[in-house]
Amino acid sequence: MSVLLVKGIHAGAGANSVAANLAAAYTVLGHKVLLIDLDRKNLTGPWFAHSTEHILGWTDAIKRGESWKSALMQDPVGTYFLPHGSVPLMSVEYADYLLAMLNEAKNKFEIVIILAPHDFHEIAVKKGLSLVLNIVNPTPSSITQLHRFLQHNTYQPATYFVLNQCRHDVALSRDMTMVLEETLGTRLISAHLYFDIAIQEAFAMLGNVMTAAKRSNAAVEFRQLATVLLSQVEKNQLRS
Numbered sequence: 626m627s628v629l630l631v632k633g634i635h636a637g638a639g640a641n642s643v644a645a646n647l648a649a650a651y652t653v654l655g656h657k658v659l660l661i662d663l664d665r666k667n668l669t670g671p672w673f674a675h676s677t678e679h680i681l682g683w684t685d686a687i688k689r690g691e692s693w694k695s696a697l698m699q700d701p702v703g704t705y706f707l708p709h710g711s712v713p714l715m716s717v718e719y720a721d722y723l724l725a726m727l728n729e730a731k732n733k734f735e736i737v738i739i740l741a742p743h744d745f746h747e748i749a750v751k752k753g754l755s756l757v758l759n760i761v762n763p764t765p766s767s768i769t770q771l772h773r774f775l776q777h778n779t780y781q782p783a784t785y786f787v788l789n790q791c792r793h794d795v796a797l798s799r800d801m802t803m804v805l806e807e808t809l810g811t812r813l814i815s816a817h818l819y820f821d822i823a824i825q826e827a828f829a830m831l832g833n834v835m836t837a838a839k840r841s842n843a844a845v846e847f848r849q850l851a852t853v854l855l856s857q858v859e860k861n862q863l864r865s
Contacts, residue, residue: 626727628736628737628739630738630750631741632741633761634743638743639760640760641740642828643787644669645673645740646834648706649833649847651738652704654848657735657736658738659730660737660739662706662708664742667680669708674701675708681696682707682709683726684714685710685711696710716746727750739754755861756785756858758814768805783857783861785854785857788814790818814857816850816852821846823838823844824843
């Protein structure tokens with residue numbers, strides 16, 4: 626089982642949209658996929674044809690003394706996902722429950738994607754991770770946050786970055802892109818995500834680009850990203 630953790634360099638970088646559409650891409654490519662949402666904003670539902678209104682998640686199930694599996698949902702294409710729910714947990718609890726979920730999921734799923742808030746410290750679960758993907762935007766503020774991130778975080782061998790330009794308010798900036806390429810080098814995943822109105826339209830229709838915009842450029846880009854990331858996981862496994 627491959628476990629990918631996706632989070633933004635800062636809030637609003639687009640980790641939610643990347644994680645959800647990446648999970649859908651892996652499903653379309655024939656893998657059995659689970660997306661675990663650790664973000665209290667509960668924004669995974671609309672990407673998988675479910676409204677966020679009155680949705681109970683895995684934290685609610687645990688509070689009731691039930692298994693996290695009782696909160697498991699599935700979209701029409703077959704992607705499984707766990708909404709966060711309404712119950713906030715302590716930081717140490719997230720790590721403990723996540724490790725337990727991963728242990729149970731390994732017998733059923735080929736790929737698990739963990740959607741984490743930008744301030745989540747993956748060090749607590751690093752032994753269970755195949756790859757950490759940090760989302761960064763080509764903007765001055767994002768690059769400033771990135772430099773702070775790099776100063777305070779020691780690279781793990783399987784930590785990478787992807788350039789996200791899916792948001793409608795983030796235009797391509799050649800200069801900013803060159804700065805990111807120079808700063809991150811081989812840590813920057815070669816598959817970039819460019820702006821495509823199909824992403825906003827899919828979200829508005831309670832779907833992802835794999836279900837609502839199969840022929841869009843965004844769908845092609847997310848499939849490419851999915852393939853590149855699995856290739857990187859295999860390379861890391863061979864090195865270790």
